[in-house]
Amino acid sequence: MYKIPELLAPAGTLESIxxxxxxxxxxxYFGGKAFNARRNAGNMDETEMTEAVALCRQYGVKVYVTLNILIKDEEFEDIVHYLNFLAGLGIDGLIVQDPGLIFLLQKYFPDFRLQTSTQGSVYGLEGTLFFEKLGFMRVVLPREMPISEAAMIAEQTRVEVKLFCHGALCYAYSGQCLMSSTIGGRSGNRGLCAQPCRKKYQLRDADNRLIKEGYLLSMKDLNTKDRLNEVAQAGIDSLKIEGRMKSPEYVYAVTRAYREALNAVDEKGKAPSITEKELAQVFNRSFTEGRLFSDPQVIGDVVGRNRGILAGHVIGCEGGRLLIEALPDTAFSVGDGLSFGEDSEKGMRIDALFDLKGHPLSSEKPGIKIKVPSRFEVPAGTPVYRNHDARLTRRLKRESRAAKHVRQQTVRFRLRLALGKQTEVTAEAGGQVVTRISNIMPTAAQKLxxxxxxxxxQFERLGGTGYQFDGLDADIEPGIFLTKGELNALRREIVDALDAEQKEEKAAPVVFSLSREIPVRQAVKKPLLSLEPADRAAFEALCGLVVDELVLPVQDLSRPQDCEAPIAHAHVCGKRVLLAFPRIMDTVASARLKARLEDFCGLDHDGVLLKNYEVLSLFQDRPVYREADQPFNLLNVLAMKQLKEWQADGGVLSPELSATEVAALAKRSAISCVLPVYGRQEIMVSANCVYNCADKQCRGCQRYRGWAALTDERGASFPLYKDVDNIIHIYNGDILLLKEELKRQKHIDKWRIYATDEGTEELETVVGYYRDALDKGVFGSMPGRAGVRYTKGNFKRGVE
Incomplete structure (x- = not known):
């Protein structure tokens, strides 16, 4: 299914547009001043957005607006106002993540065309089909997906599919990272990620032995420019460039490079105006073709920032100046930015250039030796990287701002004229057809x-109308006549009618009340106590604990029979059992589950814990209890109502909610509410192996499975677990422990304990503590583990 994809560029400002x-x-694609996942980008106010849409319309460029963050309940009034504004702009689509926002849009703003954000966490075919059934126009596929799987999804679905093609990569699966909010209350799901993955870490094994150190979570930048023919062969509908926080010069250079590369694939190419070197110069953390093309070198653990390109090396220091020898193809300029060494931790700006004799350089020559003022010394032989090219930036700025010929919309006319009869005129432009019957009537011709x-x-005279003449067909009775003035009037009349037809009539503003939408529910007398282990190794031993419910992790999707004995044993011990399928389910995993779905449904379990849209899609319409887990990021009451419409019976509340927000949400929830009360919170899940072994024998790798730890530069430790599928799970080093504050939560249906690296005796103590609290209403003192810190997490402070 060969297709040249749409090229989708980022824009944080009008200049970037x-x-x-x-x-x-x-x-x-761009966002407004709020409600988008790049809240620290320039972004645009409503006046600028109106201008941006008008500018794009002039050039036939489509506009997608990002509303791709989680919404708090108190923000819905503002977001409805914003949506009323967007409804009048005539944009081509909205990019969304939050289930609550999806509910609001589909019920109150059904005319918007919706696309999933990468934060929405679709992992494969089943998730794509789920959003296709919801009526979405487009689904973005994960950056961890290979091109062969993307091609298969494009072939087997009707919804459009989008891939990232260039720019920054997240270490964790998008939408599943809580590291930034856990460390400092800045939520990536709310557009304020502090990028902890770009920091330095040490990786230590379970015995605290150092394995490696560096920028262990820092991903290289994606660059698929040389693989666009394969993308076209895969039938992908849209290619997305990352970079709303980047400069207009970056946006121009990357967009131009990919436009020219796509034109070359379509055999329309000319010599590229942006070279490979220039593409790397504008921004790179080293490039990778990503997991899209099975590149094993996706982590750049040497450097966590833009290093630019190699430009020369240091040959000495003297008198507060560095002596640098440029590469043969490199000419330094005043204003250039330099960094030194492979890690590029030291850097400077060139404020002046001198030759080796100390004379100012009046011209820029490649390959020469220069002196530059410096506040620090750098050892001879150190490589020099240029991370800002002043001359290139000036050129890109000039080209990015150059006036461009406006591509006018073409219009074709049809006329029916007869003696003494009203004239019928039709105009067709942009798929819009308008017909008018005019009172202007032809008379008998006297001469011509x-x-x-x-x-x-007369009809091709369209100056100032925004249209370009594309031809005219006419059915003319012989021997009739109209004056030039009458023909001009006919032209103006039909063009005005076409304009009026193309201007969408603004709908009346939506009036929305959250309190009317969601009624208050009754308080819960006594929550259930549930326990979820990280794996099923010790599941049967957990059956002796005084909990009401156990979560059974399913490890082999092709063997439902492996669950029979654990379920039976738990039931004998009086426990409910929920099956939990893997958090990450690509197309192959979903197909295995689908093949044995009837057998899993036939097991004597008490329900399913849903960790992704793939499992939600497969278990819809099944007569089982369904509980949406933390990966759904349930932050507002409309999300709970949407989950009910998707046939979920319960939901685990987002760990980014404060105590006050939890109480308000649970009070109005349309489904039962589950609250995490104890355990290590998983803050990252990733397909990118942090061990990053040199030999890259990743397929079938069994090395380093089990527990290890990451330690940051402040000394904070984050337990890390590599599972049997080689997925990396990173946990908060501080253990969540909620106590007396739970007494104020009157509408929580279930408390959940998470077991990770605790021993059986420690778990008995923890479970006993919460059982006493539920049965006796008393929170005593719980002995803590030596060397472990406890936290209330975002329950105390919430997130920005």
Whole structure:
């Protein structure tokens, strides 16, 4: 299914909009001042957004607006106001994540065309089909997906599919990272990620032995420019460039490079105006083709920032100046930015250039030796990288802002003219067809009768209308006549009618009340106590604990019979059992589950814990209890209502909610509420192996499975677990422990304990503590584990 995909460029400002248009983008995506996942980008206010949409319309560029964060209940009034504004802009789509926002949009703003955000966490075919059934126009596939799987999904679905093609990569699966909010209350799911993955860490094994250190979570930048023919062969609908926080010069250079590469694939190419070197110069943390093309070198653990490109090396220091020898193809300029060494931790700006004799350099020559003022010394032989090219930036700025010919919309006319009868005129433009019957009536010709050529000469006069003449067809009764003035009036009349038809009539503003939408529910007398282990190794031993419910992790999706004995044993011990399928379910895993779905449904379990849209889709319409787990990021009451419409019976509340927010949400929830009360909170899940072994024998790898720890530069430790599928799970080093504050939570249906690296005796103590609290209403003192810190997490402070 060969297809040249849409090229989708980022824009954080009006300048970036212009840069994307000049670069050759087919579409742009941007956000407003709030409610988008790049809240620290420039972003645009409503006046600027209106101008941006008008500018894009001039050049036939589509516009998608990002609303891709989790919404708090108190923000819905503002977001409805914002949606009323967007409804009048005539944009081409919204990019969304939050289930509550999806509910709001589909019920109150059904005319918006919706796309999933990468934060929405779709992992494969079943998740894509789920959103196709919801009526979404487009689904973005995960950056961890290989091109072969993406091609299969494009072939087997009707919904459009989108892939990332260039820019920054997240270490964790998008939408599943809580590290930033856990460390400092800045939520990536709310557009304020502090990028802890770009920091330095040490990796130590279970015996505290150092394995490696560096920027262990820092991903290289994606660059698929040389693989676009394979993307076209895969039938992908849209290619997305990352970079709303990048400069207009970056947006222009990357968009132009990909436009030219796509044109070359489509055999329309010319010599590229952006070279490979220039593409790397504008920004890179080293490039990778990513997991999309099975590149094993995706982590750049040497450097965590833009290093630029190698430009020379240091040959000495003297008198507060560095002596640098440039590479043969490199000419330094005043204003260039430099960094030194492979880790690029030291850097400077060139404020002046001198030759080796100390004379100022008046011209820029490649490959020469220079002196530059410096506040620090750098050892001879150190490589020099240029992370900002002042001359290139000036050129890109000039090209990105250059005036571009406006691509006008073409219009074709049809006329029916007869003696003494009203004239019928039709105009067709942009798929819009308008017909008008005019009171202007032809008379008998005295000299020259009306011809099609005469009509065309008058109707092609479209200056200032925004239309370009594309031809005219006419059914003319012989021997009739109209004056030039009458022909001009006919033209103006039909063009005005076409304009009026193309201007969408604004709908009345939506009025929305959250309190009317969600009624208050009754308080819960006594929550259930549930326990979820990290794996099933010690499941049967847990059956002796005084909990009401156990979660049974399913490890082999092709062997439902392996669950029979554990379920039976738990039931004998009086426990409910929920099956939990893997958190990450690609197309192959989902197919294995689908093949044995009837057998899993036939087991004597008490329900299913849903960790992704793939499992939700497969278990819809099944007569089982369904509980949406933390990966659904349930942050507001409309999300709970949406989950009910998706046939979920319960939901685990987001760990980014404060105590006050939890109480308010649970009071109005449409489904039962589950609250995590104890355990290590999983803050990252990733397909990118942090061990990053040099030999890259990743397929079938069994090395380093089990527990280890990451330690940051402040000394904080984060337990890390590599599972049997080689997925990396990173946990908060501080254990969540909620106590007396639970007394104020009157509408929670279930407390959940998470067991990770605790021993059996410690778990008995923890479970006993919460059982006493539930049965006796008393929170005593619980002995803590030596060397372990406890936290209330975001329950105390919430997130920004």
């Amino acid at each position: 212009r840069a994307a248009i000049n670069g050759g983008a087919d579409a742009v 009768p009306l011809t099609c050529e005469m009509l065309s000469r």
